[in-house]
Amino acid sequence: MPIIIVAIGVIALLILIMKFKLNTFISLILVSFGVSIALGMPFDSVVKSIEGGLGGTLGHLALVFGLGAMLGKLIADAGGAHRIAITLIHRFGEKRIQFAVVLASFIIGIALFFEVGLVLLIPIVFAIAKELRISILYLGIPMTVALSVTHGFLPPHPGPTALTIAYEADMGQVLLLGIIISIPAVIIAGPLFTRFAQKIVPDSFNRVGNIEALGEQRQFKLEETPGFAVSTFTSMFPVILMAISTIFSLIVKGDSQLKEIIGLIGNPSTAMLLSVLLAVYTMGIARKIPMKDIMNSATESIAHIGMMLLIIGGGGAFKQVLIDGGVGDYVADLFKDSSFSPLVLAWSIAAILRLCLGSSTVAALTTAGLAAPLMAAGDVNPALMVLATGAGSLIASHVNDAGFWMFKEYFNLSLKETFATWTLLETVISITGLVCVILLDFIV
Template sequence: MQLAIIGFGVLLLLLLMIVFKLNSFISLILVSLVVGIMEGMPWVKALTSVENGVGSTLGSLALIIGFGAILGKLMEDSGAAQRIATTLIDKFGKRRVQLAVVITGLVVGIALFYEVGFLILIPLVFTIAAEAELPILYVGMPLVAALITAHGFLPPHPGPTAIANIYKANLGKTLLLGIPLMIPSVFIAGIVYPKFLKDLDCKIPKGLFNPRKLKEEEMPGFGISVFTAIIPVILMTFQAVVEIFAPKSPIVAYSSFFGNPATALLLSVLIAIFTFGLFRGKKMKEVMESVSQSIASVGMIILIIGGGGAFKQVIMDSGVDKYIVSFMGHSQLSPLIMAWLIAAVLRITLGSATVAGMTAAGMIAPLVAVSNVSPELMVLATGAGSITFSHVNDAGFWIFKEYFNISIQKTIKTWSVMVTIISLCGLAGVLILNMFF
């Protein structure tokens, strides 16, 4: 009966979001309350559980999401993202342009949200394709593959970070495992798969975008752009390496502080204020305007993640988590496969990768505590599932379709299949890594 109520809650979530087009955050809060009451919780206790879930989830994530958004906006407004892209493309040349855009997508994608990275770099895709006389999707698909993979696999992106919070996974270790996992996924989906497709060209839509191409002297240097963007990665990786190889070293206290995602991103933001702002001749007021705009852009993302945390907390406080452990604990199916499968089903039905990952993690989190599976691998499995087959209920589908000016059928053949390949490669990589952890 308890699992039936959870199933009803998921169906209700689908009904509210898909049929009634209700906002994801409002839907998650309503479903959390309904599930809690149906599970036998007093109404006031259900409300308290929702409040605690939102608070505990955002308590550790709000800083990370906020600082990440600020860093991304500073990169965008200063031209640092444009500098990284154009420099790599110039260095690699026409023959290796796909590799250049993949590296661009990986570097920029670590610091920027998927939609932001896409909108910043898509004008460069059009420019590169025209100058190199290459099909637009031949250049665009590798870039998009890198951006969406970083979005689904790597902290400090909101989805993977929120999922790691639920599983109590180490973000540094998740990053260390995620980077080598995403490289073959991007290569197969973004570079190999397009070779099997015909007609990768399309017409650049008129009036759909208005690229702001900065002049050479207006942009920061390549080295400082890359360094500022990857400071969080460097610090988080350092913290994970120290924890793995020198857990009793005196420097653990320092690595834990500076390797904390919130601290790492804060340091990167502070440096970016100078490297992307003040040192470029901008006034502090102008830089702070970018900061304000960045925070406004992630408000709904923060609320949706909080709503996912509320659903998770209700499952735990109502005692369903113990029932899930006893019910699924006898299953022969790997928790990694289970996490991927639940996230994939929710992704296909809901459209939102963040909601799918958060909901799946909340449902399956109790298994992590009673199994020997790595919580970091659980994060990657859930993240991989959350970006599988994207179709008409996903905003990412329509962004890809409209900017590349292609039909729905062609969007499914390119975008939808590509993200599914990434998802399956991610699951395969997680299962391989599980043999060694």
């Protein structure tokens, strides 16, 4: 049975990565070969399927992902992210400090990838917590929730972007609906969940953070960083362009040259390119930074995402093998008479794979190979399938996920405390996301 072959493939992937410590990309390619042969694919089609999956995923993703990394790096290196965080925290005041952290982290999280945002924001959170004499975890939970939500739901982050391509969804629509879902998810898993966590693991809120785990950090003088308005506008620029294009296409019916021009500008690749050019000016040229230094930042950003791109490509190869091997059609036939919503099934598959594999991006891409035929059969909005899968891929981060260990070390928690905070908050985000997707399904 195809499902058993896929299950064996996933177990093999786990063994290769966790027991033998083999690189994730190499493991994905090996398992893709093994699963494709076990599914009975013709030998002369195996390599074509793997290459097609890898190339098809990276062909669409590399431009958006690469330009997104450059944008985030330019904003971070110029001190724009630092300015956004400090300004919002000071303006909101002590009583609403959690919401200030949430808003700052959300804006920064759109432009920066999860790990980069975490490393950049933690020193700021630690400093503010010390100044106000409050728990670092009291601010740390809302911060990581906002970063995690943008990572799971919003392009140009790798998971949502790759899913948008796999499900052939409109990226602007994914972005708009993703922001709608993100608001309740951040509030429930952030400030509200923090109160619950204080009751179940009170000792964790007395911990002193491990700032040394971050390594040497770049120090900024606030007066030397770009202004708050220009930093925020630069960070949000790709979102603004894609949102304008999507809203314009929904409001204005029929074809026109103006609609085509706005569609081109709001295309994710164009929007990211224009955003990088804006950042080159606002974060660099306007501040008299030499072009050589600006381009060094851009170059460094790509060096840091090279392996991530390969891993995403490997996930795309595995996804394509499942489609070409007939597994997706088999799953669709299995559930064709089922009353289950394709959205719930996509979320469930992604959640199971997330628990097994650890990587939310790999779990999401593998789910796309299984769930794409379900979407076609169930007449579901592709953007909602992206968000349902993204929500499932965030659930219950534990010991096989790098994010689990980063959170544990930075906030100096025990394993039990990390499970009761990080693992639980990721689960709250996932379930809240699913509920919101189901509600939106009645409207969209």
